[in-house]
Amino acid sequence: MSALQSLQPRISVAPMMDWTTRDYRFFARLFNPNIIMYTEMVTTGAILFGGAERHLDYNNEEHPIVLQLGGSNPKDLATCSKMAQDWGYDEINLNVGCPSDRVQNNKIGACLMAEPDLVAECIAEIRNAVDIPVTVKHRIGIDDLQSYEDMLHFVDTVAKTGCDNFIVHARIALLQGLSPKENRDVPPLRYEDVYRLKQDRPNLIIEINGGIKTFAETQQHLQHVDGVMIGREAYHNPYLLAELGQLWQLEAPNRFDIMAQMMPYIAKRMEQGAPLSIITRHILGLFQNLPGARKWRQALSGGNAKSLKDVEIALINIQEAMQRTEDYLKENQVQENS
Template identity: 55%
Template sequence: MSKPEKTANLPPRRLSVAPMMDWTDRHCRMFHRQITRHTWLYTEMVTTGALIHGDVPRHLDFSQEEHPVALQLGGSEPADLAQSAKLGARWGYDEINLNCGCPSERVQKGAFGACLMAEPKLVADGVKAMRDAVDIDVTVKHRIGIDDVSSYDFVRDFVGIIADAGCNTFIVHARNAILKGLSPKENREIPPLKPEYAYRLKQDFPRLEIIINGGIKTLDEIDLHLRHVDGVMIGREAYHNPWLMADFDSRYYGDDRAPASREDVLRAMIPYLAEQLSRYGSKGLKLNGMTRHMLGLMAGLPGARAFRQTLSDARQLAAGDPALLLRALERMRPLAA
């Protein structure tokens, strides 16, 4: 079992990268960590069933460098959540986060995700069970409403009930979840954003840590939100345009060390890729399973297309040589001159 040492002094959750299925796996998180030292990173959602009945190391192993890192759980049974939280704490995660925001039909069939917003007392029981089981933070990520229930009172009461169970941190995806009729992708785009709901939560519950999520793409937007709430969680923009995070440490954490360059990031990833292929290549891990997370590193620069094309070249990927990262960089340089 992997037991990385926990970070002694955890930074505040001023900035974080959202848990995103099929995207924020351990390789993505390791890549993001080369860009920002202090931003909180979150796993993809892991169901309690997968941990209790499945391959625990496959779901929970991570690299020590990823700290601060949180495990997001999907589930609704308090006993299962407590058992899974114990596993997460034992593995060395810094936080356990409960998913109360995913609207997918598959998740609904498991009776968790956004549909849990209709059962705040069950969520409170789950939070209490996890808090009793572990000594790390237990947090909740949720929407502001479900289907046509869109009044502020709904989300205020949801937060209030769960706060009474001991949860101090709420990550608010500031739009409704439409449980029937919209795909998960459409649920990220069609329901209107209402950041003012997150702001009001902070006003009504000043002792709670309120973090806003949803549609945030620029530093100016982050600055605006931080006037009203404690933290900002970035979703897909962090994946498609990861260099946005290059300013996070200095701008939001007061770190005066020089940030890594894009080339520094690529060079730091090469030994990691080699080590992972050596350890897990026989179990099916391929180079493209890791390099796919880096395609957006050069977004907006001349030659970015050549960089992406090189990292997507099936023949070169099949060779399994991590130095492909540097070849992609060299190919774009003449175009960037």
């Protein structure tokens, strides 16, 4: 069993295009050592023809890290998976859930749910090429294949390859009727289908994804499945990842300590030629729901921060805002008690 497979429960940040970049993943790792990080979906064509280093490089601090691949050519998927293993990735995941028009046209993503035999062939080739774990992320259904039985048939077909880990987005995808954005919100969540899958196939590792926003919700899902994948909430409110540390009795880190670790990283990336705004866009949610959070976002967004000094000033300002609020609350409490 790999170190990643031994993580119990399996809690991960979902792969999100343009969001779960290596800069975000470095930042997110600072909140919790046990969260599983996923890359953005990377197509086999991008790796084979667009530069492997560009698409496969990551920071060592990101482990445990999973490469999510998009593709439907078994040989290409096997080749890219072997490259990823050699690169040091901990796991390979095949995307069978993305509903965008672009990936449909290239037979990538959710449309593959209509071809379980092809997905099984792809997974078999990948598993023959690598020694690291291989998983599948999919929807509960698409278009005319919306029933629980359709999903079960898909999972059973793929599981025959020896793949035993499925991450299930608990919404159908309407590939012909909704935009990719609408497919993230409009189809209703059917958590019960995912719970039922775990009940019917107890020997499989089943993880749930879709609309999960709090520690309490995560705990609730873990009563029914083996893992929880959190998407946009982990990006907009990254301190949730620290709160999830309670699952392993971890002490929650201080937000300012996290920024103290981020500052050298930001400086290094800027020395490599990365614009400051490319990095700061990932840390806008650090103080979500706290006093001064809005001013923090304003100071760092839209290219407002030009240098590390600007980031330091923003940190001082939010620290002062939080202190003023704390002093105000203490003063009011004294008055109420007097």
